[in-house]
Structures are given as C-alpha cells and as structure tokens.
Amino acid sequence: MENIKEPHEVQHFATSVNEIELLFHEPKVSGLELMEKADLKHIECLELFQLFEDNFKKIAKDEIVDLSAKGFERFVTKEAEYRGYSVNNDPEVTDKRELTPVEILKLAGLDPEEHFLILVNKDGTKVSYGHQPQVKIKIQCGGMHFVTERKDCIVDIEHCFNCGVIPVIAFKYIIKINTTPFTVDKPAMTGREILALINETPETYYLRYKHKGGAKIVEADEVVDFTACGIERFSAKAKNCTEGRVNKRDFLLPEEDINYLEEKGIAYETVLNGETQWVILRGYGIPAGYNHANPDIAIRIPQNYPIAPLDMFYMYPNLARTDNQAIGALSPLTIEGKSYQQWSRHRTAANQWVPGEDNLATHIALMNHSLQQEFNKR
CATH class of the missing domain: 3.10.20 (Ubiquitin-like (UB roll))
Incomplete structure (x- = not known):
C-alpha cells in the first residue's frame, strides 16, 4: 500500500x-x-x-x-453466492439461480396444493404463477417480492364491480357473458378466447364489456385483464348480416339502444363519417304515402350522447310524397358519400330532451310520428 x-x-x-x-x-x-x-x-x-x-x-x-x-x-x-427474496414479507435466501413456484412455496413452508405464487414487480404489477407451478423463475439479485393466495380463492368480477372494489389476483374468476356465468382459470383473456366460451368467434359475434362509463367493444386479439377495476360483465351479440355482408360497427351504442334495435329486428350500422357518428337504420319501414317504402335513415349521434339530445333525421334515397304535395324543411347532406335528405324536425319547448328518459327509441318514435303527421299538414 x-x-x-x-x-x-x-x-x-x-x-x-x-x-x-x-x-x-x-x-x-x-x-x-x-x-x-x-x-x-x-x-x-x-x-x-x-x-x-x-x-x-x-x-x-x-x-x-x-x-x-x-x-x-x-x-x-x-x-454473491446467496440471493435474497421475500414471500409474504418474510425474508428467504437461496444459493440457486432458478426456482420453480412449487419450490418457492415449499421453502416458505406453504403447501403448493393449497396455495399459489404471485410475483410483485417493482412497479406494482403482478404476475400469477397459479397455473404455471413448474416454470423456472430466475432469481434476480436485489430482492424479489412474492405473495401467495389460496387456490380456493375465486373472484366474481361482477360482484367486485357492484361493491366498487378492485379484483385481486385469484386462482379462478367468474365472468358473466350475457346472463350466463363462466368460471375461468386465467386472470386475462383475449376477446376471441372469451367468445370461445359460448362457442362463437369474432367473425360472427361482437363482444363488449360493461363498465362504469358505459360499454366498450373488445377486439378479437385485445386482452382483457380481469383484475382491472371497473369491468362488470360481458355482452356477446350476433353480427347482423344483410345481403351477405356483416353490418358495420364503427362505434358502440349504449346497451339500451342496442337491445331496442335488436328486439325490434331493426337492421342498423354505426358509421363514422369523418368525425361525426351516425347510426343508420337500413331498409327501415316508413308509413305509406312516400315514393320509397324502406329507405335508409341516418341519425347523428353526438359525442356526449345520451346527455346531449338527438335531433332531426336523414333519408336515402330522398323521399317525396306520392300525391305530389311538397314536403317542407328539407335540405341535402352528404353521408357515406351519398346525398341524404335532411328532415329538419325538432323538439318543442313542451317536449324537451330529458337525459335518462329519452334515447334512440324515443327519437325513432318521434320520427315515425313526424313522417305520419306530414300528411296532416297539407
């Protein structure tokens, strides 16, 4: 020295x-x-x-x-010859560079038949080894943190939503598709895997899940995390086909609107025209007295609907009365690259839009009334 x-x-x-x-x-x-x-x-x-x-x-x-x-x-x-980690906050040490979840549980004095292992990452995310008991886990230096849960732990996603709690990582989960509960052994699944539970595919069915903000479409390969807060249940609906093609769904309507349209057997598509949302009723039957009995009818859906009101409706092809009487308050508007006919029909002060009460069904009812009342005007 x-x-x-x-x-x-x-x-x-x-x-x-x-x-x-x-x-x-x-x-x-x-x-x-x-x-x-x-x-x-x-x-x-x-x-x-x-x-x-x-x-x-x-x-x-x-x-x-x-x-x-x-x-x-x-x-x-x-x-270092030994590496430390913890299980349920109890310190453990090993001279091995890899351990299986079963080995980690046994070293911690826990029965792998009754418990399963969860890795807690430094960013707070978690990895479940509930169905990978023999996978090799590389024991990182610096201290890895594991927690355990019992295998008899089953989490009901809808129950967690109704109670306002975040689902924990469990060995199994109960998810509801439409009205049927299913018990699954994964904390996350793709849209395709979820539809497979009801023997359907994304090619013929669309899937959405309901949450506190409304509903969300689940794409085929999109992964849904069942431990995420706010997922209530799933809804699977058949994609209506017209002339051999699947109807377009650019955005999702509120569930009550979808249920109404399907219960009434109304063929429809949701279309984005630029940034404007439209629901288009395909081949909708209207009162007699017009030159077309089954036009397509477009209704604009505001971004903050159903708080914001629906207003007016649009026809393609353009309508005319068969008695050659004029129809007032009409103007053209291009939708889907076609010239639709705007019918300027509005609610009155005595019949204002009420969020929570009014929806697509009440707007269609007013539209039907307006089409019928046209013949009482002149």
Whole structure:
C-alpha cells in the first residue's frame, strides 16, 4: 500500500477494486464506499474480498477497512453466492439461480396444493404463477417480492364491480357473458378466447364489456385483464348480416339502444363519417304515402350522447310524397358519400330532451310520428 503525500500535507490513500484505481482522503472506508467509488453496477449482487499476499478476507458492506495498514494488495468482487427474496414479507435466501413456484412455496413452508405464487414487480404489477407451478423463475439479485393466495380463492368480477372494489389476483374468476356465468382459470383473456366460451368467434359475434362509463367493444386479439377495476360483465351479440355482408360497427351504442334495435329486428350500422357518428337504420319501414317504402335513415349521434339530445333525421334515397304535395324543411347532406335528405324536425319547448328518459327509441318514435303527421299538414 502506497501513501501519497501532496503539497500542503494533503494525503491520499490509494487502492484498487477489480483493477480500478481509487484514491481516498481518509484511510478508513467501508466496503460499500469502496464498491460505490469503483462505480460498480448491481452492488447488491456482489461480495467484496480483501486480498493479502497469501490469503483473502470477505469484507461486509458495512465493515470498515484501514487503507493505511500494510500487507494487502487490493480488493476484488465476485457474484454473491446467496440471493435474497421475500414471500409474504418474510425474508428467504437461496444459493440457486432458478426456482420453480412449487419450490418457492415449499421453502416458505406453504403447501403448493393449497396455495399459489404471485410475483410483485417493482412497479406494482403482478404476475400469477397459479397455473404455471413448474416454470423456472430466475432469481434476480436485489430482492424479489412474492405473495401467495389460496387456490380456493375465486373472484366474481361482477360482484367486485357492484361493491366498487378492485379484483385481486385469484386462482379462478367468474365472468358473466350475457346472463350466463363462466368460471375461468386465467386472470386475462383475449376477446376471441372469451367468445370461445359460448362457442362463437369474432367473425360472427361482437363482444363488449360493461363498465362504469358505459360499454366498450373488445377486439378479437385485445386482452382483457380481469383484475382491472371497473369491468362488470360481458355482452356477446350476433353480427347482423344483410345481403351477405356483416353490418358495420364503427362505434358502440349504449346497451339500451342496442337491445331496442335488436328486439325490434331493426337492421342498423354505426358509421363514422369523418368525425361525426351516425347510426343508420337500413331498409327501415316508413308509413305509406312516400315514393320509397324502406329507405335508409341516418341519425347523428353526438359525442356526449345520451346527455346531449338527438335531433332531426336523414333519408336515402330522398323521399317525396306520392300525391305530389311538397314536403317542407328539407335540405341535402352528404353521408357515406351519398346525398341524404335532411328532415329538419325538432323538439318543442313542451317536449324537451330529458337525459335518462329519452334515447334512440324515443327519437325513432318521434320520427315515425313526424313522417305520419306530414300528411296532416297539407
């Protein structure tokens, strides 16, 4: 060991860690200070050794060494022999680099037949090994954190939604599709996997889940996390076909509107025309007296519907009365690249839109009334 004196009696103490030359102003330093000074990565995974001329000594991270002492050459590190982790906040240690969930449970004194393992990542996300008991888990240095749950734990997603609680990771989950409950052993499934439970596919059925904000369409390969907060239940509906094609669904209507249209057997599509949302009633039957008995009828759906009211309706092809009487308050509007006919028919002060009471069904009823009343005007 060489002590270096500089002008003004400033003394430095030189040593090395893994051949990295280091200088200290004080002779006594801790093992941790030596490792930090050498800018080593993942210090928690390393052990420090002090080398002498004919032997060596392990230095703990909180142990103090005297750099002014004679007789040793340098310091070296090697990968720690043991790695620590915790199970349900109880510390565990192993000399193995890989363990299975079953091994981790047994080392923690838990019965793998009754419990399953969950890894808690540093960002708070969790990985369940409930159905992967023999997968190899690489034991990372720095401390991994595991928790356990019992295998008899079954979480009802709809019950959690109704109680306003976040579902925990469980061994099994109860999800409801339409009115039928299904017990599944995965914390997440794709739309295709969920539809397979009712022997259907995304090609013939569309799937949505209900949440506190309304409903959301689930795409075929979209993954639904059952442990996410706010999922109540699923609804699967057949895609109506007209002339050999599947009806378009650019956006999802509220459930009560969908139920109304399907109960009435009304063929419809939801279409985005630019940024404007439209529901188009295909081949809708209207009162007699017009030149077309089954036009397509478009109704604009505001972004904040059903709080915002529905207003007016649009016809394609354009309507005319068969008695050649004129129809008032009509104007053209392009929708789907076609020239629709706008019927400017509005609610009165005595019949204003009431959120929670009015919807697509009440608007269609007013539309039917307007089409019939046209013949009472003139």
